[in-house]
Amino acid sequence: MPNQSLFDNPTVPRLLTVLDEVRSGNLLIPDFQRPFEWDDDRRLLLLDSVSKGMPIGSFLVWRTRKNRLKSYKNIGPFELFKEPAEGEIRSYLLDGHQRLTTLFAALTETTLPPGTQGVRWPIYYDLSAQKGEHAFTLRRGRLTPPPTWAPLSVFLSPKKLYDFQKGLMDKGFFSEADKAEALANAFKDYQIPIVPLVSEDLDVVTDSFVRVNNQGKPMQETHMARALLYSKIDLKDRLDQIRQRLAPLGWSDLEDQVFVNALKARWGLDIYKAGPRELNDHLSRYDHEEVFKELEKSTKRAVDFLSECGVGGPRSLPYAYQLVALIESLRRVEHPLDAHHKNSLHTWFWATTYAGYFTGMTSNRIQDSIDELSSIILKNRSPIPEDLPRQIQPLKQFNFNATRSKAFALILVNQIKEKTLRLRTQRLLGLAGSSAVERLFSDGSSDDPANRVVATPEELGRLRKAVERPVPMSAGKAKLLARYSVPTDLVSLFPVQSINHVLDQRRLMLSSLESRFIESLGLEPDF
Template identity: 40%
Template sequence: MLKPGYLVPQPIIVQRLPVILDEIAEGALLIPKFHRPFVWKDDQRLDLLDSIKRGMPIGSLVVWRTSHHRLETYRRLGPFVLPEPYEHREVYTYLLDGHQRLSTLYGALRADGEGKEDDVVDGSSPRWPIFYDLEGEEFRLLSRFTKPPATWLPVSRLFSPSSLYEYQRNLVDEGYSILVRRAESLANTFKDYQIASVPIVTEDLNQVTEAFRRVNRQGTKMSEIHMISALMWTSEFDLNERLRQVGEQLAPSGWGDIDHQILLSTIKLYRGIEIDKAAPEEVIKALREEPSLLDELAMYIEHTADFLSRFCRVEGPLALPYKYQLAILADAARQNGGPFQGATADALAEWFWLTTYTEYFSGMASTQLRHAVEHVRAVVTEGASACPPDLPREVSPLRRFDFNSVRSRALVLLLLRRDPRGPDGKPMSAAELVAEMGVEAVPKIFSSRDLGERVSSRGPENRWIVAPKRARALLDALTVLEGSERDELLESHAIPEVAVKKLARGDVAGFLSSRREHLRAIEKRFVESLGLTYAEESIET
């Protein structure tokens, strides 16, 4: 008996390339809209065609066969219109892996290929048609508004015997008889080229979603939201559009670019669905039974965004340590029935700093995550302690700064509490800067070249919060400003006086060493105020 979560092995199908393209043209093989649009660059398209010419493998396709699920599909492939899929059929066949490859092949081989306005991807439309330079024996793209040489064979003619014959006759008329056989050989190579298709036959959406994730790990990153959007789409309801509207509502608070997967996670919490479980059928059922969930979503995330701004200096998704924190807090806002205030807000702020500094959610299992959700609900509804029962108690000093790590981001958020000042000594919108620019808002003070080989530039002591274009001016201001303005500037960036004195003597390594000790002292006081232990004994000197 097959274990749950396993797919029944299916025989691999090997088909000639023209047959596969015919299936697309006839609407038998469908391209679901959870794929990203056609985005391949010119060199990728030309390399693919060259691989076929040389008889090299281009990878198998993965298709999903289902009798029950009707997905929203692309009506175009590259610049070419596809037929409407049959409304009533026993089995639908959807492409799970191979969209960019088949778009390239369909665009090159099935039509004469003039790009259309609505095919623009990231501001530029791919060039069609593709040619084969019979003299140079390589695939080429024509510069816009220029005429191809007579020896450039449009690849779209390879699968059209009459069109290819006409081109070959023109070659003879132009005095290129020697190239006729080369064109014929290329056509035969493409007609005989075979591609394997691996079918997945199941009605379990969780399995299909997981299969897509795995086969596309190095390419398209499909989240569960793509599958749900495709399954729920109708002319009256487009989940992607609704989530985009939620983003528009959140834009004034700095959260307009929030990942749709975080929104989905929040909806899951509302309905008691495990947050890290791929559960498209459960989410679809929840949204159909309670469409108001989407209306509530923006309101409660707005409450959460306001809380994160006031208590945690988090002004947008780029500054957020964990996506789970936002989803759990938005769920708590719903439990609370509105914004967090008083003792509840203080407790949740403490929970945020505890879970951030201890990297609480890193590698968290499903059961632990469920307990974390239940704990925060108890904080809101019952006044429970902010400290999770299973929270680690020890925090280690940060030795290497990496903004992508939660531990580094914890230090950045702590430094934001000091209201960093600009080169003019005046407060700047530092939290907004970090939310907008991410790691670019935390540049190095000194480059590796400035420090030489003996001094590392990777530590947190060599980072501060400032717009990159103002970083040099800020460094100069350390020794130029005087009086209270200078003192406030140093305090706001956690730079001790002794470090500046060393810098004035040209001792850059001494400056960094003094600041490292100062940063650790600041973190130690803060961490201990949370009831945690700062592991000083492991500090390297």
């Protein structure tokens, strides 16, 4: 197609030309890109920048004849029908999806109701807005917009613009009609740099895609792998199916990268360096159904085991690589785990957590740790890795992003003796992460581990009432305090006269609790 020469060399075409390329099917958006997710503010700010002639960045376009990627069939609320024929050169947008979708959808007329696909369209320009006011706007509900609100879709259509201007002048809005024409010219004359990437080397394309998108919101390599696998299997769909089956266990938010790394581990690929192309090559050699059936089965076994350790979801998992190691090791072990093997895995999990074993681990060591974990099960090897540090330091400052703090939070939850409540609280921690770890005293420090507690909202309210208000001590209150590791021998201090004294005593209690647990793992608490 003659228009495809637009993407042969670096060029700076007008916006209207770029939108026509999308409409004609000459510029495709591969669906390894994340879906459209810009909020109203970002969309309106982009349009404001264009109207003022301000730069909005370039578009990176990949030109290829050999590779055919699965692409979005919609852009905003609009369905795209055309696509290049087999054997013709295809142009894929590698960077600029959010911007291009905003521009295309805003400047194209739609008859769809507002809020379609969860995004509000159309976008208007308030021609009566004064200098300094926000002119780009969205209508609320189904209210009819004022006559001076110009839908942006009229600006690139001479006939629609003429009809809109005539309607304004018929109502006496002459200056607004002039402003509409000036704004239309601003959009028609706006130019966007196009940077072409002409290559059939998928490694070059993947590297370019990752580097460019690392400047903004990071992309996962599964986005590219999904597109490259389109003719064989929909990777995202298969991973979504696994997540859906894990949902009853609280693991529906498990990230794609865990599954991808488990597949890499299966084939001995470098966790960090192996890219989508290598992953695709291996997937192409095996029965897809069998691969994903085994992945689902071993992931469920791993999640079941982690649940027994108190990990109720992805956000309370100390290390993602612990789960990767468990998934691959349990894939290699077909027989059910007996009590001895579960105890060994339990020791391995907690020892590697407390020792920060997976922090900064190289790809080779990750693969070695998977082999070692398999040997723990198959050959009854010691569950403590030989190179694991034995001395464990106390937790001095709480930060849930740190593995040591996650271990502390998990231990707190595991002290709840009532099984139903304990499982609910574990699930809460696994789903909400740091948001589930509250302060015991609302006025106390959030950095102090002794002032931290994991409890459901109902339980937290009761607990704070017990320590902050003059509620007489009872058997129920004593049980509540003990449940959340608050010393019950400080009855005279409730309501507290000295928060610091209570926290000091609780700190000693929790330190002793953790120390005994760490010793039970065969490690040395340096408290």
